[in-house]
Amino acid sequence: MGSRQQIGDLIRRAGRTFGDAPALVEDGRTMSFAEFDVATDRVGNGLLARGLEPGDHVSVLVPNGIDGVVTYYALAKAGLVRVSLNARETDVELAYKIEDSRSRALITDGRVPGPTESVITTDELATMMTSGDASPCEVVRDQEAVFRLAYTGGTTGKPKAVILTTRSELAEVANFLVDLLPDVGPGSVMLHAAPITHGSGAFFLPHLVKGGCNVILKKFSAQAFVDAAVQHRATATFMVPTMISMMLEDADIDRSRLHLTRLCYGGAPIAPALLARGIEVLGPVFAQLYGQAEAPLAITCLQPTEHTPERLASAGKPYTLVEVDIRDSSGKSLPAGESGEVVTRGPHTMSGYWQRPDATAETLGADGWLRTGDIGQMDAQGYLYLLDRRHDVIISGGFNVYPREVEDVLLTHPAVREAAVVGIADAKWGQKVSAAVVLREPVDDDALMNHCASRLAGFKRPRHIEIWDELPKSPVGKSLRRSVRETMNAQKVAENA
Incomplete structure (x- = not known):
């Protein structure tokens, strides 16, 4: 029998190991590792007491903050499937995802985009968190069962839900700790400036399991980010290129007061000139990650030491536990220097698209190779260069x-x-x-x-x-x-x- 380790096991172990040390910080509010473990138990038990059952899908529409993170991992402990929603979308867009995912409940700070069987407010969550059943919430599900659904889009125009399993989630954590964040430990501070529903959320567990603190900003502004990085002695953060551009243009930056060792970036193409400017201002702290919802943020990465002038246009090398190849339209592997579709394989990749067998068959081969839809080429040293996106995203x-x-x-x-x-x-x-x-x-x-x-x-x-x-x-x-x-x-x- 394979491993049955659950995400909740990681949270419980971190609670025991790091105890009263700060695990989460938001606007002066602090939650320790032990308190986070108990809070996720209380909310997980509360959700099950509301009539939800392991395997049910639950849409989550809450702002950046501690309550959102508690909700995400309470769902994990209770064996409930998280469907993260983007608050920037319209009610029509959100209602489609709630219906398409067959969510039995919506957890929300008040906004209800469309009809759903059950609505659970953040006020109710707060009550669960402080006075709910604190006994261990330990629902065990198969590692290949659906852990969460992540919506992406496609050529049909209707968003598709990517199925990610517990196996996917554990492998993503391993990828980050092996290649992207090898030095995380007690004293490390991850500053979440981007939405936790987006790429930044992937950095939470790697820091939690190693005893690092996660500081969450409700909203990004250039100067507020820099001030928070100084105040909390942040060692790592994640930004999309637009945020990097805004910070360099609008913020007053004193490099001597910063403690960043990893400014991870991804989610969009970045201009080499912008990257060079960032390195000039902040030093050799930039680390690129290339991934997608179907292969969560882990296909290739470009380490800080690899940000040399001739490599600034590269997306980096494959993660240690990830395979990457370039294929032609017939699926034949291409040599270095030739352009074709980027394909990838690893334990972190999706198991398919929710209720979309045709799209799954088109994207994911029986041998586990995932077609990314991106066009690229590898150089002789194994560095990937992205050229275009096959589906015009x-x-x-x-x-x-x-x-x-x-x-x-x-x-x-x-x-x-x-x-x-x-x-x-x-x-x-x-x-x-x-x-x-x-x-x-x-x-x-x-x-x-x-x-x-x-x-x-x-x-x-x-x-x-x-x-x-x-x-x-x-x-x-x-x-x-x-x-x-x-x-x-x-x-x-x-x-x-």
Whole structure:
């Protein structure tokens, strides 16, 4: 029989080992390792007492903070499947995920995007946390059972839920501790400046299990981040490139007062010039991680010592426990220097897409190799360079935007006949959501943007719309986004010349 270790076992052991040391800090509120262990027991027991059963799916819509982290790991102890929701999305988008995931309950700070069987408020959680049943909550489930669902998108325009198991989660922790955060221990401080529902949340367990403290900011601003890093003597953080750009432009930084040894970044392409500027200001602390929801944040990494001028455009080398290859369209492995699709394999990868067997078969091979949808090449030393994204995903401010979803909204406007949405290079956001539309009747840009504003989260809305007479088409009549993107980028270059 294989290992039956659970995530709750890690929390319980950390509680015993590190006891009264601070495990979580948020706005002056501190929770020790022992208190975190008890709080997750209380909430886990409280959720089961509400009628939820191990294996049930529970959507979580709570802000950055200690209560959110307690909720996540109470669900783990209770054997409940976490469905993390992004508060920046609209009610329509969130309601779809609640329904699609078949969530039996929604845990929320008050916002209820759509109908659900049970609503549990953060006020109720607070009561559970302080006065609930403190006996150990130790539901044991198979390591291959669903642990959490992470929504991503796809070419269909409807988000897909990635199935991640306990095996996935434990392997992700191992990947981080072996390669990305090898020096974590008591005295280490992880400053969470990005949403814990996003990449930053992956850094919580690696610090917890080794006795590090997790400090959570409710909201990011450049100067507040720098001030918090100094105050808490932060040793590590995670940022998307947009946050790095804002910090370098807007914050007063005194490098001598900082204790950062790892500024991990990912989630979007980064300009080598921005990276070079960051190293100049903060020193050799940058570590890149390349991953995706289907292979949680662990495909390749570029260590601080590898951030040499000739490597700044690289995504790094594969993690020790992860395999990476470059394949052509027939699945044949390609030699160094040749471009093809990046594929990866490891114990941390997804087991499939929730209720999407066709998409699973297309992405995940029977031999465990996962097609990432990214185009790249390896050099002779094994460094990966990413060239493009096969499915035209736009990454703006660290968030994925799927063109079809935006196009579908534009096409609901009666004046729009056709639409093509692409990402245009942008110094601040990495990529700017841009659209080319063909009209049935005259309409101005503002009207179209207002139309999108009521139907899409802010990071998904087009920031630039052009009216075209016709869109470039493939022989079978599909809009060629690549041609649209190339034309818009060329226009931008010409304007800046």
